[in-house]
Amino acid sequence: MKKLLSLCIAVAGLCHAQDVLLSEINPSNFNRDFSEYNQQTALFCAQISEVAYWDRRNVEILKEQVNQNYPESQTNYTLIDDTYGIHHNQVLLWANKDFMVIAFRGTEPSVLKDWLTDSKYWNYQNADGYDEELSYLPPGHGGFRRSLTRLIKEKNLMEEIKTIIKKTNTQGNLKTYPIYLTGHSLGAALSQLFIVPLQYNQLNFKGAYHFAPPLAVTCQMNAELREKYGKIVYDIVNYKDYVPRAGRNGTAHFGKFYRICDNGLLYKEEEAYVKFRLSEYFNEFKLHALGSHIKALRSPKNSFALISERSKDNQPYPCMELKGKMRELCH
Template sequence: MALLFDYDSVKYSPNNALALAYCAKWAYLDAPLAQAEVSKQLQTNKFQFVNIQSSGTQAFVAGDSHKIIVSFRGTEPSKLQDILSDIRLMQVYHALGNVHGGFIRSLDAAWREIFTIIRQFQDNNQTIWFTGHSLGAALATLGVAKMLEFSYPVSGLYNFGQPRVGDKKFAESMNKEMAKRYFRFVNNNDVVPRVPLRTIGYADCGYFLYFDKAKILYDDLSIWTRLLDNFHGRLEALGEKGTDGINDHNMDAYIAGISKNMDKLVK
């Protein structure tokens, strides 16, 4: 059965959360397979894959007469540990605030091509949506920031396992400009949303949505309740292959969480 998409939604939509979570997953596929999935499940008739070999930046843009979706590929699971231990921390200037230098360089390498495709696809005033998982979520956030910088409207940003992208000013700017249109999902002990550290000048942004170890979705979870749930999640993961923080980063875990909470309404 095809996925539903509320293309004119002005608030959180479980249908859009699930559809964009799948788009974040499909961004890891080769272009023909990604196109087949998107066109089948979301009835899109426009598709273009972007692959910048020099920077390793990959994304697809898909669309139809109602919507345009931009989905960035994230960190390959086999390389995640290397990324966490060798992340570039230097911030650089952006109009909305300072941002992670490595992330913005990756986006800049592909942005002209991506933005050109968006403009080519937008022939019916379609709504525009961004998504990504892991590094892809960081690039999606910066892509939306680029759109905002030039007053180009974005209807929604749904991110999964997103690392921190910029400083407090950047976070405040994004939260103001994308209020209740930018949703940041974190699955239990997922380690990636905890880097880069706040202590070196990074801040969280987006409307925080959290899955506990039982995949129950919360949008008003206190920090102490979350820490306790993290602890229980780590206890249950003892003896499992890999670490809980890495396992919880898996995109399939996010899809499972959203699927379990399709009746959940956020504030």
């Protein structure tokens, strides 16, 4: 997508892919009520998650195009990049006067640092005397927690959020301005962990869409997070993607669970996993890719009404053949 955008700009015109992107991140498409799944809002968040992978030059070009197309809702952004040591994280703050979407960048297959972060499966929790600013960081995946800690402490993520709110909405109240989270893969994991620190800093978390989210939060904390935020958080997983179920049994997702079947249809279902044949793991990268999620989200067959209709009377796990022992999380 980065190269595609550059090419489109170079020929001084919108190619089809960029035209579609601009249409799908139209601010008027974004439904700020996250109490029910919304197809356009899910697609908006997925596309902003894609933009979180971009470099600053292309994000700037996109922002200018958005502001030309939608002058009534001027957009600002901040792109935070952290490449210290084994860490390689990027966060996009995408804001207008009405709301902000914070997108954490996911794993890039060619970046070893990302894989090192992903592989640190051991669980951590706060010890006595832990930094007060991070004292509410949920216990969970050690690599993800360390990455988020750096973004908060070393890259001043909270202050960057407050700064762009003040810049974008000069009359806005930091405590009431709506903030939404999103991310793909590693980015979805960081988003899961970031909800509580965001609210601890008296910022107004209003909901999240997570795409291919890894297991990040311990089961001990899961029930509490599900109770507080589960009704406005969506975890969207491709049916045989290994990443959202890799790691220890002591971690889980806490949002509403939507699975993309092999036919591209979304179902709202119970979260569970089964053991697949070895040959089926070769589909992992294709199914894990954000592009495969965007394609499914875009389908007219995946509106909220149609998802609800086909999910209501089906078996609890319509996307999977239940072969072997089913793995239920946090049971």
